[in-house]
Amino acid sequence: MGVYILDEFIVRVYGTRWNRVKQIAEKDKVIRMLYWGDYVEIKTISQNKRKDSSRVDIKIYNYGTGKYEEAYIKKKRKKIKGSYTYLPLKLRSENLLQVLFVDVQQGDASIITLPTGEKILIDGGEGKFVARILAALYPNSSKKDPVKFDSIIVSHGDADHFSGLFEIPESESNSLKRKRVFLKTNNIYHNGLVKSGERTLSKAFGKSVERNKIRYVTDLWDDPRDAVSKSKTFKKWDNVINHILDSNGTIKRLKFGDNEFDRHKKNGIDIQVLGPIVEKVGSKEGLRYYKNEKGSKSASHTVNGHSISIRLSYQNVNLFFGGDLNIDASEHLLHHYGQQPKKISVRSEILKVPHHGSHEFYVPFLKSINPVVSVVSSGDENVSKDYVHPRASLIGALGRASRNDKPLIFCTELAAFFAYMGVAIKPVKVIRPSGKTETLNYSFPAFNRLVYGAVRVRSDGKKILVAVESSSAIKEYYVLTVDSLGNVSFDDKPSII
Numbered sequence: 001m002g003v004y005i006l007d008e009f010i011v012r013v014y015g016t017r018w019n020r021v022k023q024i025a026e027k028d029k030v031i032r033m034l035y036w037g038d039y040v041e042i043k044t045i046s047q048n049k050r051k052d053s054s055r056v057d058i059k060i061y062n063y064g065t066g067k068y069e070e071a072y073i074k075k076k077r078k079k080i081k082g083s084y085t086y087l088p089l090k091l092r093s094e095n096l097l098q099v100l101f102v103d104v105q106q107g108d109a110s111i112i113t114l115p116t117g118e119k120i121l122i123d124g125g126e127g128k129f130v131a132r133i134l135a136a137l138y139p140n141s142s143k144k145d146p147v148k149f150d151s152i153i154v155s156h157g158d159a160d161h162f163s164g165l166f167e168i169p170e171s172e173s174n175s176l177k178r179k180r181v182f183l184k185t186n187n188i189y190h191n192g193l194v195k196s197g198e199r200t201l202s203k204a205f206g207k208s209v210e211r212n213k214i215r216y217v218t219d220l221w222d223d224p225r226d227a228v229s230k231s232k233t234f235k236k237w238d239n240v241i242n243h244i245l246d247s248n249g250t251i252k253r254l255k256f257g258d259n260e261f262d263r264h265k266k267n268g269i270d271i272q273v274l275g276p277i278v279e280k281v282g283s284k285e286g287l288r289y290y291k292n293e294k295g296s297k298s299a300s301h302t303v304n305g306h307s308i309s310i311r312l313s314y315q316n317v318n319l320f321f322g323g324d325l326n327i328d329a330s331e332h333l334l335h336h337y338g339q340q341p342k343k344i345s346v347r348s349e350i351l352k353v354p355h356h357g358s359h360e361f362y363v364p365f366l367k368s369i370n371p372v373v374s375v376v377s378s379g380d381e382n383v384s385k386d387y388v389h390p391r392a393s394l395i396g397a398l399g400r401a402s403r404n405d406k407p408l409i410f411c412t413e414l415a416a417f418f419a420y421m422g423v424a425i426k427p428v429k430v431i432r433p434s435g436k437t438e439t440l441n442y443s444f445p446a447f448n449r450l451v452y453g454a455v456r457v458r459s460d461g462k463k464i465l466v467a468v469e470s471s472s473a474i475k476e477y478y479v480l481t482v483d484s485l486g487n488v489s490f491d492d493k494p495s496i497i
């Protein structure tokens with residue numbers, strides 16, 4: 001038994017699968033897909049080398065049951081002189097760069113694994129999604145042996161980007177072991193703004209000053225734990241930080257130009273902090289108020305616009321993450337980059353589309369990024385959040401701003417997959433005009449989420465695999481190669497085993 005790293009792009013794993021729709025166990029079914037760079041636990045490696053052995057026996061973790069189960073991979077076969085020879089499964093010695101864009105409904109969450117194995121989480125969404133997915137990705141974590149993250153970056157302090165992190169400590173006491181995740185991080189990064197519940201702009205972020213007709217927030221918090229009295233959400237956040245931050249860990253406010261991530265350079269990973277832009281206001285540091293489309297200063301545009309923006313580079317491949325950047329902020333960032341003594345490039349093959357695909361995007365900014373693969377993280381899961389993201393105009397603009405004729409635009413909510421389970425009955429209490437209370441059986445169509453809407457990106461610094469899952473087999477995936485000048489070519493027929 002040994003754990004190896006896959007060097008095939010996509011591999012089908014066969015085993016016994018519980019058919020939730022038919023309610024029966026089915027043998028020799030595709031139970032999972034494995035992707036380039038995944039770990040695979042092979043029972044006997046000699047079986048992989050044997051030319052007459054048609055399959056490789058493996059052990060695989062079942063997310064549903066929380067247990068490891070027996071499974072196998074069918075080897076590729078080739079006809080040589082009339083008889084079949086089975087080709088060994090390709091394995092590699094080095095890890096890849098991996099990014100998992102998770103469907104957290106309305107919100108953002110990206111789990112990054114560097115080739116060193118170090119993990120970075122950008123945003124934690126809202127609700128239980130991130131905690132559940134972390135529990136599935138890192139089974140068997142415990143208080144004694146938690147999963148270790150290098151960093152958690154909270155792009156900005158809006159609930160849909162970090163309140164999902166509150167579910168991580170909650171999960172530890174879940175009655176189901178497979179839903180528990182114990183996590184510690186060495187670093188937590190944030191943008192320094194604490195938005196209170198106050199709706200009036202002047203009270204939303206605390207103190208501000210005006211210089212040359214521009215108003216700046218000067219209440220910037222180096223440690224949000226000092227701001228617990230400012231916001232109910234930050235009071236909860238305080239407890240969560242204390243829970244998940246390693247005892248030797250650091251919490252830091254990030255800004256444009258910080259060389260905080262230079263520690264990864266020795267391993268070939270360059271992470272530039274490209275926003276927010278902190279400006280000198282007298283003796284203080286300030287973040288300017290950003291404006292909405294009508295030109296009025298706005299609290300939500302200010303907190304969104306000052307999202308931590310980073311560009312991660314690994315050899316020829318670059319990724320841009322810009323939280324909830326909007327028009328005013330993007331314009332300001334581009335102008336600022338243009339004024340730097342050293343050229344700043346935001347050009348990136350992979351773009352986490354800002355602000356869930358909102359209509360408030362800045363075309364020159366998208367053109368500067370000039371992406372090949374764009375991922376929108378959105379979800380209109382209930383009537384109070386019917387933002388209708390991503391907007392049609394944004395999808396069109398992204399297409400035009402992209403580098404090639406067939407750009408790839410993914411959307412996490414469209415990558416999820418549901419099965420119709422029948423009609424469910426829910427008792428609902430109603431009060432009649434007479435004042436009498438009655439219980440009525442309300443019937444509604446019930447759907448089961450078979451596949452989480454995750455968009456997977458894997459890269460060795462030159463080739464990129466992008467894939468989304470379907471219910472039983474992979475239906476959409478692409479392999480592309482990026483050269484040192486950023487020219488992109490698509491592989492014609494990347495094979496599935």
Ligand SMILES: [Zn+2]
Binds near residue numbers: 158
């Ligand atoms: Zn958001």
